[in-house]
Amino acid sequence: MDDRDLLRYSRHLLLDEIGIEGQQKLLDATVLVVGCGGLGTAALPYLAAAGVGRLIIADNDNVDDTNLQRQTAFSESDIGSNKALALKSRLNAMNSRTRITALCERLDESRLVTLAAEADLVLDCCDNFTTRQAVNRACILTRTPLVSGAAVRFEGQIAVYRPDLPDTPCYACLFDGEHTNDGACALFGVFSPLVGIIGTTQAAEALKLLMGIGHDSHSELLTYDVLANEWQRFSFQKNPACRVCGHT
Numbered sequence: 001m002d003d004r005d006l007l008r009y010s011r012h013l014l015l016d017e018i019g020i021e022g023q024q025k026l027l028d029a030t031v032l033v034v035g036c037g038g039l040g041t042a043a044l045p046y047l048a049a050a051g052v053g054r055l056i057i058a059d060n061d062n063v064d065d066t067n068l069q070r071q072t073a074f075s076e077s078d079i080g081s082n083k084a085l086a087l088k089s090r091l092n093a094m095n096s097r098t099r100i101t102a103l104c105e106r107l108d109e110s111r112l113v114t115l116a117a118e119a120d121l122v123l124d125c126c127d128n129f130t131t132r133q134a135v136n137r138a139c140i141l142t143r144t145p146l147v148s149g150a151a152v153r154f155e156g157q158i159a160v161y162r163p164d165l166p167d168t169p170c171y172a173c174l175f176d177g178e179h180t181n182d183g184a185c186a187l188f189g190v191f192s193p194l195v196g197i198i199g200t201t202q203a204a205e206a207l208k209l210l211m212g213i214g215h216d217s218h219s220e221l222l223t224y225d226v227l228a229n230e231w232q233r234f235s236f237q238k239n240p241a242c243r244v245c246g247h248t
Helices: 003-008 019-027 038-050 065-069 083-094 109-118 129-142 184-188 192-211
Strands: 030-034 054-058 099-103 121-124 146-152 155-161 220-225 230-235
Touching: 019 192, 030 038, 030 109, 038 054, 038 083, 038 121, 038 146, 038 192, 054 083, 054 109, 083 099, 109 129, 121 129, 121 192, 129 146, 146 192, 155 192, 192 220
Parallel strands: 030 054, 030 121, 054 099, 121 146
Antiparallel strands: 146 155, 155 220, 220 230
């Protein structure tokens, strides 16, 4: 950490829970973010601004007019551009010292395993059940911590999974079986600020985990009702019969 870093991250360094040691952990960290839509565009600017050293971001979708209602990292000039590439440009302008790898592809299972193995933590910011399950399996195989979020209509949820710790539940312990509501935002709509609330909460949980500070909220599902402005917390346990992690 040089003098420029000491100045840039001075407001973190003033926090006893972070200090130089915690900030250095962020600078040394690699985070994989799957999905550069509503949740990703909310989480990623804070990961870059906070000083995460390397970000691997993946999305095969292009920006269109309907995204601009909630994906605030994009502008009208980005319409037609790949989301990962457009977001990389925005993040580079925010923090030129964060190394960003933009992948304009839908990650298959083998690719997810390879990338998760490179990362200290994974953020699941995608919008479909199939990808969430694939991300979960990759994190189980590589024992990489996972912060998963979802948002639709006026309700959001977030959970932290710790396959690097013994006897902790995975995503499939909580959400298993078939699911047909892919593309939920397009089908059911989503309240614009909700994705910001859930995405920035994902960023906060990720930064806390990387630095080893605060409450470790694994084995808990947090849900948010924006109309009631109410958070609820539910504890859950590892399912011994889970088809993904039951044998681990």
